[in-house]
Amino acid sequence: MCRKPSLEVDGDHAIGLVWVAVRPQPHVGGLGNWIVPEARGRGAATAAVRLVAPWALEALDLRRLEAWVEPDNEASQHVLRSAGFQQEGRLRNFLTLDGGSSDALVFSVISS
Template sequence: MAALSLPVRSLSYPDPALSDGRIGLRRWRETDVECIRLAGMDPRIPRGTTVPAVYTPDEGLAFIHRQWRRVESGEGVSQAIVEAASDRAVGLMWVAVRPQPHVGGLGYWIVPPARGQGVATAAVRLAVPWVMDAWDLRRLEAWVEPENLASQRVLSRAGFQQEGRLRNFLTHDHQSSDALVFSIIPPRD
């Protein structure tokens, strides 16, 4: 499937990089491989992403290079979620082009040592206004496995509403699972 035809300026990184003073979003760097190593140690992250389940420095760099190519291919924008004070990468924020006009997708993960500190909620709150404006979106959606209660809380705290369930929508390791659909739309005037 061809990527949606958005204006070229839409598929670029935010400039300046996004930050709330505690959490930031920025382009991945080759020095972020430790974040990829930690993500690969979590059994859930590699299962639903391209994070290598068996980490090597070369696989970590290959992952980062794939994230850069997402912008170039028109697929979307993948950014590192970082602690603003140290600039240490602790997760990933992904905004994807959907085939429907004015609709985007959102995905994220946080490495286990940084969980439970509001990092994901802060990162989603940073990403939403930027992508809604930059891509002229009328809808941003996220798909969550029903047992992923933490992610459901993140989305709810960031203003998303649960809309429904897509049965047998996700496939991991040849197994199907449902996905809960969350979305956010711009406020109506």
């Protein structure tokens, strides 16, 4: 059995990124994240999204924070669901990737 080493949270190197952008619609933001391949599967993305989402809703006065995910990206879907996001629908041929197009699944969390 291959075990991944424990996540180093107090190190001095970045293992990923979470970003929040304000959408053109009032009180709506977008969220994105990525983790370097060698650090995936250890909960860092879920922990980061769980921290950032409530902060973004409050600090940016958002009513809605959404994320768009490729349908085949099950890991990102799991991260969003684990952080309280709900899947709302599918935008067909919405994303442009490597010269082609892909659908996007829409996830969101709303302010309470």
